[in-house]
Amino acid sequence: MAQRSDNWWQRNKFKLNGLILVLPFWFLYQSMSPVFPPAWPTQKVGAFEVTPTPLTLDAPYQHHGDWVKDFSLQFCEGCVANIRQAYMAIAAEQPAIEDFAQADLSILHGSSFAQHVHAKASAQPKAGDKVWLLIEDWQGQLHVGSWDWPQS
Numbered sequence: 001m002a003q004r005s006d007n008w009w010q011r012n013k014f015k016l017n018g019l020i021l022v023l024p025f026w027f028l029y030q031s032m033s034p035v036f037p038p039a040w041p042t043q044k045v046g047a048f049e050v051t052p053t054p055l056t057l058d059a060p061y062q063h064h065g066d067w068v069k070d071f072s073l074q075f076c077e078g079c080v081a082n083i084r085q086a087y088m089a090i091a092a093e094q095p096a097i098e099d100f101a102q103a104d105l106s107i108l109h110g111s112s113f114a115q116h117v118h119a120k121a122s123a124q125p126k127a128g129d130k131v132w133l134l135i136e137d138w139q140g141q142l143h144v145g146s147w148d149w150p151q152s
Contacts, residue, residue, distance in 0.1 A: 039074075045135055046143025048083070049076040052131065060090070060121040066105055068118040069125075073108065073133075080112045086135045090121035092128055094144060097136065125149050
């Protein structure tokens with residue numbers, strides 16, 4: 001018959017196992033209710049009303065070798081069906097739509113409830129930069145809107 005060793009580890013190792021089982025649920029609960037920064041002002045871009053919301057207050061991050069900033073865009077009801085393609089970028093000057101044709105970056109994607117975009121940016125956007133939104137509708141018309149990059 002084996003001797004029972006009644007030391008601290010033998011008495012408490014099940015508590016450590018219980019903690020390891022509970023911790024994933026704690027982190028899952030923390031991630032279920034994220035807090036987003038406030039939405040930027042709604043603007044009319046052509047026939048579309050758009051409200052952009054940055055997903056974080058962090059600076060742009062590197063994604064596959066390019067610097068990007070994540071945004072969520074809410075369009076007016078029924079507007080998403082009228083969009084052929086839309087792009088977003090952070091720059092001082094309005095980018096040409098041809099600049100986006102080569103890469104799959106800066107393309108809006110998502111559902112009719114919200115569109116998501118990895119907006120192409122520089123590593124540190126400057127005070128004079130703007131967030132540019134280029135929308136091409138099914139008739140081939142290009143609609144352009146911009147928001148000022150926040151100072152802070």
